[in-house]
Amino acid sequence: MRLPAGTFQGAVRDPETGIAVLRRAVELGVDHIDTAWFYRRGGVVANELIRTALAPYKEDLVIAAKVGPLFGSDGLPTDQAGPEQLRGLVEDNLRTLGVDRLDLVYLRVGGMTAPGGESIATRFAALAQLREEGLIRHLGVSNVKAAQLAEAREIAPVAAVQNSFHVQDQGDAKLLAECEKAGIAFVSFFPLGGGYRPIDPTRIAQVMARHQATSAQVALAWLLAKSPALLAIPGTGSLDHLEENMGASHIRLTPQDHATLAD
Known part of the structure; x- marks a missing residue:
C-alpha cells in the first residue's frame, strides 16, 4: 500500500524506489507480499511495481491480493x-501482476471503515466460484467479525483472516485464538499502529530501551511472538524503513518485556 504513496491522497512516490524496496525485501528473506488492485496513486500501481521488480516470481514467494473496495467520488477506496x-477485480490483479492464478485473495469488507456485520455470503461465494475455476488458489477474508468468518467457512475453506491487530489493539484476541485453533493464518494489517488506533511509543519505551530498538521493531517482535498463526505486513516505501522492520526478526522478547507490554 505504501509503495505508490504514503497515503491514498499523498504525494506519488518514485516508482524506482518502490522497485528497489521490493527487490531488497526478497533479498532479506521476505516471502509474503500483500497487495491490492486499489493500491495505486497518480499512475503508479503497486501490482505493476511488484511485477517489474520480481517477475518471474520465486516459487516460495506468496503474493496475496484483496478485492472488494472500489474508489468513491472522494478518490478513496x-x-x-x-x-x-x-471477477473483473480479480482479473485486474492477474493482469497487473502477470500471473495465471493468484496465491491468495481476500474479500475485503467495509472499505476503510472498521468491521461491520453485514452478510458476506454472496460476495464470498463469487470468489469461491473463481477458485473453482482455477483463478485463485486460496481464499481469505479481511476486516471481518467472527460471524462473518463463520459465514465464509460455510461456503469454502478460508486460509487467512486479515484484520487490524497490534500490541495496543488486541480487540480480536478471541478471533486470533479461533484462527490458531482452526489452522487459519491471522494477518495483522496496520501492525505498526496506523489506521484506527496508533501505537503510543511512551507505553513501550522500557522495552525499546532494553533492546535498543525502535517502536516499530518492538511492535513487530511482539506480533511475531504472540501466536504461530500471526503474520505481519508492515507497509513501507523506503529502504531504511524496510531494513528497520526486518531487524525486528532478531529481537527475542523476555517474560519481563511481555509483562511490560501487557500493561
Whole structure:
C-alpha cells in the first residue's frame, strides 16, 4: 500500500524506489507480499511495481491480493463492489501482476471503515466460484467479525483472516485464538499502529530501551511472538524503513518485556 504513496491522497512516490524496496525485501528473506488492485496513486500501481521488480516470481514467494473496495467520488477506496464486479477485480490483479492464478485473495469488507456485520455470503461465494475455476488458489477474508468468518467457512475453506491487530489493539484476541485453533493464518494489517488506533511509543519505551530498538521493531517482535498463526505486513516505501522492520526478526522478547507490554 505504501509503495505508490504514503497515503491514498499523498504525494506519488518514485516508482524506482518502490522497485528497489521490493527487490531488497526478497533479498532479506521476505516471502509474503500483500497487495491490492486499489493500491495505486497518480499512475503508479503497486501490482505493476511488484511485477517489474520480481517477475518471474520465486516459487516460495506468496503474493496475496484483496478485492472488494472500489474508489468513491472522494478518490478513496470507500465504496464496495457487488458480487458481479469481483471477477473483473480479480482479473485486474492477474493482469497487473502477470500471473495465471493468484496465491491468495481476500474479500475485503467495509472499505476503510472498521468491521461491520453485514452478510458476506454472496460476495464470498463469487470468489469461491473463481477458485473453482482455477483463478485463485486460496481464499481469505479481511476486516471481518467472527460471524462473518463463520459465514465464509460455510461456503469454502478460508486460509487467512486479515484484520487490524497490534500490541495496543488486541480487540480480536478471541478471533486470533479461533484462527490458531482452526489452522487459519491471522494477518495483522496496520501492525505498526496506523489506521484506527496508533501505537503510543511512551507505553513501550522500557522495552525499546532494553533492546535498543525502535517502536516499530518492538511492535513487530511482539506480533511475531504472540501466536504461530500471526503474520505481519508492515507497509513501507523506503529502504531504511524496510531494513528497520526486518531487524525486528532478531529481537527475542523476555517474560519481563511481555509483562511490560501487557500493561
